[in-house]
Amino acid sequence: MATLSDVARRAGVSPATASRVINGSSKPVTEELRERVLRAVAELQYVPNAHAQLLARSHRVAVGVIVHDVSDPYFAEITRGLQRVATDQGRLLMICNSYRDPDRELEYVELLRGQQVAAIILAGSGYHDATFTRLLNEKLAAYEATGGRVAVIGRHEHSGDAVMPDNRAGGRLIGAELYELGHRAIGVVAGPAVLTTTTDRLTGLRESLAAHGLSLPEHRVRHAEFDRDGGVAATAALLDADPELTAIVALNDSMAIGALALLRSRSVAVPRQVSVIGFDDMPIARDVTPALTTVRLPLVDMGARAMSLALDPGAAAPRVEVLPAEVVRRDSTGPAPEVTPVRPRGAGSAAPADSRPPAAAGGGGPSRPSPRGG
Amino acid sequence: MATLSDVARRAGVSPATASRVINGSSKPVTEELRERVLRAVAELQYVPNAHAQLLARSHRVAVGVIVHDVSDPYFAEITRGLQRVATDQGRLLMICNSYRDPDRELEYVELLRGQQVAAIILAGSGYHDATFTRLLNEKLAAYEATGGRVAVIGRHEHSGDAVMPDNRAGGRLIGAELYELGHRAIGVVAGPAVLTTTTDRLTGLRESLAAHGLSLPEHRVRHAEFDRDGGVAATAALLDADPELTAIVALNDSMAIGALALLRSRSVAVPRQVSVIGFDDMPIARDVTPALTTVRLPLVDMGARAMSLALDPGAAAPRVEVLPAEVVRRDSTGPAPEVTPVRPRGAGSAAPADSRPPAAAGGGGPSRPSPRGG
DNA sequence: GATTGTCAGGCAAGCGCTTTCCTGGGCAGC
């Protein structure tokens, strides 16, 4: 591998001069020497050793981001936003997948610290785990103490700059939407209980149902992995236990897609028999059938803002930007059916023990806010 | 930021000893000193400067991969395979998105070279662009000349180790499949013509159609971006020009999803009126409606193998692994209808100028190879 | 002609770490 001194030697100049030519230093260099250096660079196919440069300058240029999994569309979208701003500012982005393993997350913080990144961005749900949270905060604090910048997306536990999707409000929107459509028997396909995203969304949903005098019993909430197959499993469990459900809330779109798949495999009509609503509005949501009603989060924007916060030297006070959630109505939700929607498979017709109210006659909620959203 | 000498000073030892303790060097160190060093490390929250380490050791540990876009499921899957092997071997993976910009691709090669990566993996289609190809090969050659390893996925233009999905055979499979189903009026929703992936798949398709005496006129091939919206646009163009098409081949699944969306918006029944077949078998393919018939490529495996090749010191001769494509039959394809399937919108019924043969009566190909795949 | 100013270019000191080689003390062997 050719080095700077190789270039300098070939051009018949000192390494200092070569360096200045290559980096476009403000220090003037004769045109002739400049050309000799550039020619040598081309001839040797010289590329500066980035590590040596980083050691020599004290200027940190890369930015690290730790996500659960970039191939998950949720994070793919966020990453796209991060990338855009990073690239605009001439920063290199290093992406690390924790695969939802807290330990790996801690390791990556160290790794990124060792890489001398200018900022670390943590994207994705936090964990209900006090020990982990303390450990993580210690590590981040140590990093910040040496001038590193930290921004988080959707995490409560860190005290610095943060971009927060309004998961709880989103949960409330779902509750209101389903209530207006007349649904009273609602099941929830939830992500892992240790994730704050799961509990936040669930809390919001419970709040709005409670406001209408409805409760959400524990057995109507099934936890599984936050992905398509988790959605399949949780939906199956939910329906097996409660065939009279008229609506299924999936706490993210991947799970919702799993729910749709399971319902289709059981020949349950959506939304005629059962409505399904998701969360996140990932791009594919509009292309499944029926197109998925969901709660939109401005994912790309969340990424972009987080990167802006991270790269902005920053006010003394930590900045928290809460980004709103909004319902996107598509075809997977509809008015609650008036009779038990799901024929229990095999078993004799289960007693409809549910306390379903008469439900506003004429189907459809009192007034569907708008005929079609997004 | 605490340095090694800070640690050494605090522990009352030399930097050499501290380094040896921290890296678990084979050189023996008294238990007492060892403990003092480790305590100092903990107290100072010391993390070694990775760049300094890389400078000092000559051992390169990171691996770089250049993909078109990780958030595209095709590359997300490949990346997953790459990651797995890289992690198993204790390598850090650096992911770079070229966003299908050849210039950016060249830049990233330089960047990765500067980062002293042990290997560079190029994933994704090559370009029909002689100048670019030459430039790229020069850069890669320079990198290899200094001991760097290169592996490519799905690119003809590089002469070293390669993993090649059998795009052409996949194209042939599609042709055979549609022919057997009785389709004679076939349109192609293709990716950019400059991509070798596009042309390879198209070539295969043409070959198998030709084997049955069918040709694929240019106006039945529409090029657009290799994504969902490209699929929408190309399908619309195709149908507007040729309402009598009975099958649409999308050269990747993203475009196929766009095609399905467009057909639904025009109320064209799939597969009753028009069959749709995709390519790649990305995970979402089974969850759209109708579930997408497609050609499966072993994406994760492709990534894993490429990484193995890249990390394996390597035989003198370049190794090329061709991975087979296989048809996955789902619900978006069916026998060709016997009458003009798409009612032209508005315009008077276009003359069915097509040379459609009588088509085997009874619908359905002579014998559908297997009732249901994958 | 001596002095000062200007300016292109080079010297050399690091950046933080690893690793080779050397040192000096303790011990066994004669």
Add this chain to the structure above:
DNA sequence: GCTGCCCAGGAAAGCGCTTGCCTGACAATC
């Protein structure tokens, strides 16, 4: 008691680059 060996630990030489500072040549000024 002296020599030689072994071994833990340290000194120091880089790894490849940047950059503050200095040098030496030349031109301008008195």
